[in-house]
Amino acid sequence: MSTVNEKIAGQIQQIATQLLESKEVALFLGYTQGTVPGAMQPFVARDVEDAKRLSWSSFCVVNLANYLPGLLRSLEPPRRPNEPPPEGPLPKVGVVATGCWSRNMVVQIQENQIDRERVVIVGVPSRGMVDRRKLQESVGQREITSIQEDDNSLLIRGNGFEKVINRWDVIRDNCQTCVHPDPVIYDRLVGSLSGDRNIPDRFRQVEEIEALSVEERWNWFQEEISSCIRCYACRNVCPLCYCPTCFVDDSRPQWVGKSKEQVDTALFHIVRAYHCAGRCTDCGSCESVCPMGIKMRLFTRKLQKDCLELFDFEPGLDPDIPLPLTTYSTSDPEDFILTQIRKGDEK
């Protein structure tokens, strides 16, 4: 009998084949099997033969929205930087989208990075993705040579050992606290929608850090980023980071040093997190790809919590509600901008 993920993979293949065969899309963006156990890699199917390689599992951790703007541009005739796009219909791209990926696509539409008319979104209600680090920790230093996935468990094998692990125990932190697993926008749906989840303590990790003193928080932040090697994988994998020149790569002016100096590393993380404020969907891709295991998702998670508390806003849920930093209301809280000091209180 097929597992849930095998059924999803079959339906994705079917839809992609139909879209490519009918020429409704020129390319289809999904996942295929990677080269090491459990690894999945983003994959562009260009024809029906390629569509047979599309697959799905609990290891599809990279947000596919990241590749959409570039893929769409690759199908347009070449033009100069400020030249407008050509008139008339342009080729479309089919893409698989879970809940958070679809919300990033909404943000990309709002920020004019993709044209909704040019994407055919195949929605997949999310069951959460596996955190490879949690998986590895469950078997210590031993090398994993094969992973077999069932609906609720994973069978891990290595040289001289085999272990069954409860799937939910190794699901990524962001997926365990995700309240919107269903795709927000889609043209085709695989499976059925599961509805929003009620998780009262979904910001618990952030609250634990908020409860620390200023000094303790600073020490936690310094410690967390101390092993960062500035590879920028977290930035490169993020569907929000599409600046032609990132502030860290600019040399005129040079906003941040290129070295591994702690102050430069801190500046990179603080500025990147603020650039994602009100836009980050907590997809977890940044954390999943970090080679050093840095929990940088908590920085953006804190801003997500603030955004919800201050503006009652979560990114990507409704394309018609503007992003909080692109609009204002006269009733917006402004304590952080202007603090009124009453007469007699000045010291």
Ligand code: SF4
């Ligand atoms: S970190 Fe900021 S400047 Fe760099 S790519 Fe991301 S949004 Fe752009």
Ligand code: SF4
């Ligand atoms: S900052 Fe991280 S969690 Fe947020 S959208 Fe980007 S990759 Fe996803």
Ligand code: SF4
């Ligand atoms: S992926 Fe990890 S090591 Fe690389 S820049 Fe980001 S936080 Fe640093």
